[in-house]
Amino acid sequence: MSEPSKPQGRKFQLPEHLKVYQNVWVIVEQERGIVHSVSLELLGEARKLADKLGVEVGAVVLGAESPDLNRICGDAIGYGADIVYKVTDPALADYRTDPYCRVMTEVVNTHKPEIVLLGATTLGRDLAGAIATTLATGLTADCTELDIYADNRSLAATRPTFGGTLLCTIQTLAYRPQMATVRPRVMAMPDRDDARTGRVVEIRPVLREEDIVTKVLNFIADREQNEAQLAFADIIVSAGKGLGKVENMKLVFDLARVLGAEVGVTRPLVQAGWATNDRQVGQTGKTVRPKLYIAAGISGAIQHRVGMEKSDLILAINTDPNATIFDFAHLGLVGDALKILPALTDAFGRRLSVNRMAG
């Protein structure tokens, strides 16, 4: 991405023929009948943008025909869509770039949305990068805020850059659609409204399996017990370099067990081999939004901060009263995490087990 500079010879006005582009779309990510939560979060965000623009929300659901897919179309309406474009073909059963890109390019060119949003997941980023190229339009990755500029109805997509040290607002002024990806858990999950109604447009693209070079041989599902599910955790206990040595990770896992929490870490711990990268929170790791985030021995570097600062409640434990983390945590405790973590484990354990006996 470029740094801001004086534009020369660039078009900033939307050409007349692109003014027919209308509505805000979300490409709903589903794999094997399960919708990724980020798609529902985006439907909530699309609803807000569409209401500002006075247009409709479209949800694109791609896959093979199945009862699950019909349920997902219903969910899309419940979470904010007015129109669901249900695109079905057996070749779309599993995600593959080529058929998904071909189909989406055609659907966008036919129905002409002004904004297209996708989750910044492995699927969303893979697909967005491809279709922004076929459509020759602007795409902004990993947005943390989306808004509409009232004067020209354009999308203002704000994202962190240079490792989160700066934020920049990016616009696509003279091209359509305007595309953006958003990481899971950055936007709030909307409430489902069962009373909402919408219409479903059935699209059956012409795809021939023999024209698709890439074949899916197998799918190895993550076993939940092995893979950390940080993005969906209500409570996360995270460790930083302040823990001193790898043996002390046990203290973090002990507290997490009592709380039914997940364990997160900062990037240096992954690099040191103390934890696997599925536990990394931050700029190059996961963005989390738990109800409670306990940060033990974490200084609060910006790269970590951008991944967790939207947590409902952050408790920071650090020996250094001047640690940066106290600038944005909600609760601070100056002290030795190595002593406080076991004390917390005991105290939480006692409070929760007392209640269990009483209840």
Place this chain on the structure above:
Amino acid sequence: MHIVVCIKQVPDSAQIRIHPVTNTIMRQGVPAIINPFDLFSLEEALRLKDRVGARVTVLTMGPPMAETSLRKALSLGADDAVLLTDRKFAGSDTLATSYALTSAIRKLAEEEPVDIVFCGKQTVDGDTAQVGPGIATRLGFEQLTYITKIEDLDTASNEIVVQRRSEGGVQVLKTKLPCMITMLEGTNTIRFGKMDDLFRAARYELKTWSRDFTGAEEGRVGLKGSPTVVSKVFVPKPRAEKAKMIQADTDTPDAQAAAAIDAIFGAQPKLADDLLARAAAGL
């Protein structure tokens, strides 16, 4: 087999500072490195070279000083290096960048057809993950992102089997060359260069290509060829208030823990109810 590895020279983001008055990035004194994500792709390309034999060409677009990163890649074992540099490229966004790099890859393919293009998963400065897919789409190559393992490469049938990370698990994909691959981080460790390669890298005469030379159209690169416009750059707003510091009656860990739990449950009464309900249910 001809493999092209696209790399980018980036400022070491851990050492970036923002000018307190002008809010701009202070590049002075910030060391430049090969984008860390690119190293996983470079290593995988070099492993394929070891396995089946291949010519590995590294390609970068950037200012003349990006030469440093190309020489580094050569010292690690790459055979050739191309520096795509032209002031006309300045200000290119991802669409214009993938266009420019594609024009250079096409030029390379005139000498020897390209079978695999490797790109980094994303860069640490831009973080977009868009240039790789852009190149694959333009070249009409099969697009294989977030690859965790190359299981098999059959040079006779041109078939490749890879494992790809997806949200709920790992996809095992079989496809044909040519393809564009981005490797997931942590899937390999970049090698140490050999002494021979180090000397070769120092002596190597870099290929320096301009926009004109690759045939890239002027209107499709640089700011002119970039649909996105950066309308505002700013420093994140610090939170208005600092953390409320928890004070315990005594400095013992037990007292501090008790005070912390009171503070947590005081701020989030609903969390206390949830936890107690879970505990009561024996979870």
